[in-house]
Amino acid sequence: MTILLEENAAGESSSAPPRKKLCLSLSRRSKLVRVPRNKTAHVNKSTLENVAGNGFKDRKLSISSVKSNSPSDFGDSEKASTSLANCEEESLHSGTAMLNGYLPGDGHNKSSTDESPGSDTGVGCSPVATLCNLGNTCFLNSVIYTLRFAPAFLHNLHHLAADLGDLTSKQQQVKVKSSSLGRNVTGTSSGKSWSTKDLLSLGGSLANSGDPLQCKSRIQVATERLHDLYESLHAAEVKENSDPFQPDVFLHALREVNPIFEGNQQHDAHELLVCLLDNIRETCRFLADQHKLANEQRVVTNNVVCDALDTAVNIHQTSSSNSKWGVRRSWKRKKVSSSSQKNAASNGLPNGIGPEHPQLMNGGVSTHQPVTGYNFVANDFEGVTVLCTTCLECEHTTERKETFYDICVPITTAEQDSDEGDLPQHVSEVYQAAVVTSEHLRDLNKYWCEQCLRYNEARRCVRYETLPKLLVLQLKRFSSTFGSMVCMSKVNDYMPTPLTLACFCEQCCPIPEEKRPHHYELFGVIMHLGATIASGHYVAYVKASENVCDYYHCDRDKRKSSSLSSASSGGKSGNTFSGEKMGSIFKFFRPRSSNSSNSDVQSKQHHTTGNGVYYRHTCRSMDCCGVRLNRSVMNGGDSMMQKSQMNGLDVGVSVAVVDASVPEPVWLECDDETVRLLTRKEFEDVLAPKPSKSSALTPYLLFYSKCP
């Protein structure tokens, strides 16, 4: 809620002066007030959908501005107080007591948070920013922790959020233009950050007028807020603020999407994971769809701009090196044409905008750049399973392919195995045997054979055509088989958790394990402690990594950075994605850049700008929501290995350095507010079979990433 508060503050302060837009601000205000109420008691969902969407849009735009202010403690606390006042004012307007009760607490919390960096209470005790338990929310925390360390996840999420922000603002701009509300956008845009407020209110009116935006909003809000949450965690890490962060804003957004997470009960972490990934996937899909729509608009509204810029660019470039010209041109043309089909990106930004940096051309990475609506959930988490059914009479086989996001692994204990004596010797084989299965359809469960036109026996096999880059295994620990009670009983039997898992896709299965082209490495485990799904506790174990290499060769960022620099002629300025788009108009990036006053970041920036090549190779989203390990803690934990990580970080950039210099990963035990460092040995001890079966902390969700 802290963010919402600030945003209110920002929005309020900025919107206060232009009172002429009375009706619009009023409508918005009432909505803002209603958002929290809805969260606690969700009545009248359909109308609130809009609201949530608006709130989210508002947040999206304002966050950067807030963040930009945050480094100065003074300014921040001031903000907090103003916002508190504003909120009270608002609550007066609305007369909602609940809001009143809600916000002050947050205000209080916020102020204490603000003080903490000075007091330095928590510095050095936690390797990463931590999350509060808001009351049985360890299921939430464990998943958030794990996803944070999932390779490429943060990076992709960042760009998704960025694209979403672009799209929203873009649509609003278009709307403003086309609806000719008379508010000359470019005219009033100077200096003042009226944009947040205005766009929001415009967005509201859009939503009310049946814009397609309105139906998607709740899911998008949740996605957005997940990104916000990571951003906040990053901010806390930058500030070395070790106070636990309260993920309540995200939790509320989540509850909006899926009411099953209402209430303070314990929930299934797997259910949450599925819900989260669904959200993100849907958001991606939405973006892709919107882009199609926007294309038509773009033809009308943007082509002119685009062309103009293009020609400008061309003129500019013809004057420079000619030799590479032909190449670049063809490349550009291709890109434009392809983007006009369905991809793209921030379609608002004409693709050809700005003079490209030579590195771009040299890099040659541009051909496979991800585009807007790039469905990274589908790309990273989605695998394909093949269900083969063979009639035993005619031996005709039918195949059905299905996509999956996680694999449910039945717990196979050693005793369960038959007398055949073919016990899986290797840990990986346990999983392969449990997952690549064959079933005999017979007796009363015969199979209707289309060839024989009758029921026959059949064999049904499950195979995996492709396994995702990020493989999630859910151990079937909860079964409702015995006991008619609602609570599901838990299977506490030991199931090994290999740090390296042999791949069991269709291609790999017949190959001996050592020769398989790829394998999986564990990067996270969510453990469950307790007897039932509704009770107990979740703890996440993750491999500590900043996943720096995810951020190299990011075209999405590059393009934007180039556009930014073209617009503001300042390479080091733009750290924010949200600003970059509106950069020329709203100039959000300016205050944001001051955020990097943090010595660490600054040094890095200087460093990187010094080596322009490196700089451009690292996506700056790393500094928005990326993981930033607390070096002092990490060093304290294990000096040798951390050094390399630190090196990697400080140099900041070279893939080679980082990759080569992580010999032994460290693990983090993320148990709500406490994050503890574990060596590999310690971690293996955690995973090892426990003598007492009943009370052990048992692995529940296993997260593997594909290597190579």
Added chain:
Amino acid sequence: MAAHKSGGQSGRKKVQVWKVSFVIRDEVERRHRAGVNSLQYDAHLNRLYSAGRDSIIRIWNCKNIKEPYTSSMEHHTDWVNDIVLCCGGRNLISASSDTTVKVWNAHKGFCMSTLRTHKDYVKALAYARDREQVASAGLDRAIFLWDVNTLTALTASNNTVTTSSLNGNKDSIYSLAMNPSGTAIVSGSTEKVLRVWDPRTCAKLMKLKGHADNVKALVLNRDGTQCLSGSSDGTIKLWSLGQQRCITTIRVHDEGVWALLTTDTFSHVISGGRDRKIFMTDVRIPDRRVLVCEESAPILKMVMTPDQGSLWVATSESCIKNWAIPKRDSQLADSGDEEILKPLSLKPELVIKGGPAVRHYHILNDKRHILTKDTENNVMVYDVLKACKLDDLGQTDFDEEVKKRFKMVYVPNWFNVDLKTGMLTIHLGQDENDCFSAWVSAREAGLAPNDMVDQKVNYGNLLLQALLEHWWRPPQVDEDTDCQGDQQGTGQTQGGNDYFSVPGHTPVIFSEVGGRTLYRLLVRDAGGETEGVLLNETVPPWVVDIVVDKNLPKFIKIPFYLQPHASSGVKSLKKDRLIANDFIQVRKVAEHVYEKVLGAGSDSGSAAGPSSPGTERTDPERQETGSVAEDRVELLCNDQGSSHIPVALSTAIFVTGKCPELVALQATTLYEVHIPNVSGQSDRWVQPSSLCNNLCPAITDLLL
């Protein structure tokens, strides 16, 4: 055809009859209608026995190949999977997917007894000639050993037979073999291992591992020391039972091996399978082999003629072909690839022609006629109600024909169609397709002349009565005498219905829950004494209720609302929920509106009809209230006029895309008929649009 019921061990118990089925077919089916699963050759009489998937075992005279058909042995109700000829050709034993094993008099072609010990499809039989012992095995994992002489001696009174069973199989058995002296029996199953027993002691001898898939064919040599197995993994393995290991693996087939045959000396193996090819291979030198022929369908069974010069081959198609085989070694090539590719013979020596199997069907909207297409693309029209074929349309476009015969009516489903035997089998049951769900007007169905008073008839009711027409009611039933008085003239125990009869050769099958066949008889045989007794035991109460007690099935009620159309301007009357039988003509609803709601004759402003869609006025001079009502009141269902079409309520719903939004409009007043939530407990009014969305699926479920 006499049916001797022999109980085996399980005997006949009182079980709940699940469905009554019948087959629509010709009286004499001279050709196989589907694949042929097994063959036996009688060397003395030169007769070939073939076990058809059409449930019929046919006897062919191989001396008269022009007209080989001799007779049919019909008593199975599902695929006949295997047959063995025993007692020097006097008896035949058959195993079927109807879960029974039957013993036949092979010369006269009648069924002597039925063994019901298996719980699932019986897939394989094995025969030990020297001991006259037969083993049967199936998907229920059980193997039973039978003494043939005991089986053939069974009578209706002496109907118990002892059997020994071989246990230990963990999976469904697909193949079985016994050596002639009966010293070893081998089973092949989806377990992928061969299990060997000694049939004399029923002792487990060994387990042979090696195949990677189901084992579908087995042959034992004479002394039971060697075994050949054909597997779905495409290999043939030669096993030494003495050494308990695989000696040779023969890889000649591209796909599963389904049929094996050896020469007398066990020196050569002839194999066939899914790849349609028949190879003859030297068992000791597998490289020495020849491609005998290439069939047109996967090979299911081969038998050799007595001169060992040719093969009879059964495939999943209905033709049975005779192919010449090489005269031993001379023609076997030493793995020269070119020669292997070239089949020894391109044309079969002899062919016993098969008939086409029905592969596709479409039930027309009247739920009475069925269009079918067979393997030769012939399109036929069947009348389910009369259990007969109406028309043979030849090779025309099936889909086109379906479209052409589409009728704008709605009748609920009341039967299921089954094509597994290649013939049209109709199931009447009380499952999701209740056989009593179809009520129609007798006049519309063309069952009663138009001048008669229109009667509602129930298809399932009529059909069951016709199927059991000849069944004389059991004299020991007490109600008999009570009912006698009520029945006028039709003969006190005569069944049947007033409208039609079904062909007497139609087989009627009673099967129990789970699908096992309980009893099969022909319609015309139901009058026989034995059959009558068995019917009394078998016919389920819900059929007795209809056929004997002549009770009518219950009507199906549809609740609906009637409402003035929005354009009529008339204030909605009381929101009464109406209930009517689903076959009520919409016209009747119009009459109801006219008489009860409007009050007959109070229609003064009738001429000023607002442009109501679908209002076609036809002679307004009619006197009947019905026609007046039709003129004055128009019922709309989803904006389609329906009161002028003589359709039932259920049809009205169907016509309008199953949307229960019926709108009634009078000349000046429009009425809407709403059909509310099926369960009826929701009495709240809903907007038509939401009604469509919310209630349609439910209604559809009810009606379809």
